[in-house]
Amino acid sequence: MGALDGRVAIITGAASGIGREYARLFSREGASVVAVDLHAPEALVAELVDAGGRALAVGGDVSSWDDAHRFVSATVDAFGDLHVVVNNAGGGPLALMSNMTEQQWDDQIRVNLKGNFCCTRAAVDYWLGRRDASHEVKASVINTTSGAGLFGNPESSAYGAAKAGAAAFTVIAALELRGSGIRVNAVAPAARTPTSGEGTDDVVARFMRAPDDPSEFDQWHPGNISPIVGYLATADCPITGEVFHARGGVVGHFEGWTIGGTLEIGRRWTIAEIAEQLPAVLAAAPSRDNAGGAAYASLRNALRTDRLGPDEAGPA
Numbered sequence: 580m581g582a583l584d585g586r587v588a589i590i591t592g593a594a595s596g597i598g599r600e601y602a603r604l605f606s607r608e609g610a611s612v613v614a615v616d617l618h619a620p621e622a623l624v625a626e627l628v629d630a631g632g633r634a635l636a637v638g639g640d641v642s643s644w645d646d647a648h649r650f651v652s653a654t655v656d657a658f659g660d661l662h663v664v665v666n667n668a669g670g671g672p673l674a675l676m677s678n679m680t681e682q683q684w685d686d687q688i689r690v691n692l693k694g695n696f697c698c699t700r701a702a703v704d705y706w707l708g709r710r711d712a713s714h715e716v717k718a719s720v721i722n723t724t725s726g727a728g729l730f731g732n733p734e735s736s737a738y739g740a741a742k743a744g745a746a747a748f749t750v751i752a753a754l755e756l757r758g759s760g761i762r763v764n765a766v767a768p769a770a771r772t773p774t775s776g777e778g779t780d781d782v783v784a785r786f787m788r789a790p791d792d793p794s795e796f797d798q799w800h801p802g803n804i805s806p807i808v809g810y811l812a813t814a815d816c817p818i819t820g821e822v823f824h825a826r827g828g829v830v831g832h833f834e835g836w837t838i839g840g841t842l843e844i845g846r847r848w849t850i851a852e853i854a855e856q857l858p859a860v861l862a863a864a865p866s867r868d869n870a871g872g873a874a875y876a877s878l879r880n881a882l883r884t885d886r887l888g889p890d891e892a893g894p895a
């Protein structure tokens with residue numbers, strides 16, 4: 580008996596990296612998997628079917644409204660229903676903001692932000708259309724965000740803004756869909772894949788290298804992200820509107836932007852008053868240096884130092 584028996588799931592960006600591992604775990608846990616990527620991931624689907632699973636490969640662009648609706652109709656045609664959408668497709672290339680072209684900006688926002696919206700919207704159309712007294716919707720959307728946006732990495736002004744936007748989209752969509760049976764959550768993964776420079780000599784790729792000793796736990800293996808996403812996809816998971824970080828053996832809960840230290844005066848402030856009093860608020864604020872835990876913070880710090888140099892890198 581698998582945790583996802585009877586569930587039908589669309590997994591985007593399934594041809595590679597983290598998405599391919601999602602597809603493998605979902606299939607092992609009994610889900611019917613619709614593997615979506617720019618080119619239909621036929622090899623992955625053959626692997627899943629050979630192992631006894633039910634799977635379909637579909638090609639298309641997650642940021643296309645028409646393609647997103649086609650993913651849903653192909654899923655329902657093949658498997659008779661849809662329960663889960665994992666909006667995983669996304670990625671670089673990255674560039675410093677001062678070098679970024681308008682086209683690069685638009686491409687990053689389109690794939691990493693609009694892609695979550697198009698595929699969610701197409702599925703929500705289907706689910707809301709199915710709601711009636713005889714049919715209880717137990718649907719789950721899992722979007723993909725990134726520490727690059729939630730914490731801020733260099734070369735990620737567009738990618739990170741899109742990914743932070745995906746987290747905001749998640750919280751708002753979950754709120755709007757409250758009571759509909761459709762849950763929406765997001766995961767910020769960190770793992771060794773082409774997106775994180777796998778196979779190159781880049782600082783992030785070096786950080787995420789597999790251990791030399793194969794008996795050691797491989798904390799940057801992309802398969803480590805799958806269990807939390809699998810749990811969020813289960814029919815009876817109650818969680819909605821939350822954002823999680825996942826890497827290695829770590830599942831962290833993002834507590835998001837919050838208002839910490841506050842100045843309050845009961846009338847309009849003057850610039851001079853703010854200039855005098857704001858430094859104390861910032862000095863009393865908790866350091867962001869260790870946000871996300873020491874291992875993750877040291878990865879971010881290595882990246883910042885590599886890209887910006889030690890003098891300009893600032894806090895992790």
Ligand SMILES: NC(=O)c1ccc[n+]([C@@H]2O[C@H](COP(=O)([O-])OP(=O)(O)OC[C@H]3O[C@@H](n4cnc5c(N)ncnc54)[C@H](O)[C@@H]3O)[C@@H](O)[C@H]2O)c1
Pocket residue numbers: 591592593594595596597598615616617639640641642667668669670671690694723724725726727767768769770771772773774775801
């Ligand atoms: N690897 C990490 O450490 C990390 C960190 C934070 C976020 N992420 C995010 O996790 C997700 C998975 O990335 P990954 O690391 O496995 O990288 P990956 O490059 O191995 O996989 C991304 C997949 O998405 C597909 N894709 C890209 N644009 C698409 C589009 N418009 N339509 C359909 N498919 C498209 C690619 O073809 C590829 O197969 C991405 O959204 C990425 O931004 C990864």
